[in-house]
Amino acid sequence: MSQTGATQKQLDAATSEIFDQGLIAVGKIEVVENVDPTKRDTKFVATQLYLRVEPN
Numbered sequence: 001m002s003q004t005g006a007t008q009k010q011l012d013a014a015t016s017e018i019f020d021q022g023l024i025a026v027g028k029i030e031v032v033e034n035v036d037p038t039k040r041d042t043k044f045v046a047t048q049l050y051l052r053v054e055p056n
Contacts, residue, residue, distance in 0.1 A: 022052035 006014070027046040034040060 018051065024050040024052065026050070 025044075025046040026048040027044055029042050030045050032041040032043050
């Protein structure tokens with residue numbers, strides 16, 4: 001959504017609505033490489049997003 005030119009207020013409203021509905025994210029954990037190899041971190045990278053919907 002951030003690439004569509006939406007305002008911050010629109011992004012906040014959409015995020016709130018999505019998470020209120022029940023967003024399910026599928027992805028993987030990746031290692032974040034740092035300059036210091038003893039300080040590796042991980043991050044979650046979502047590859048698929050599902051939104052739970054209620055039937056009419």
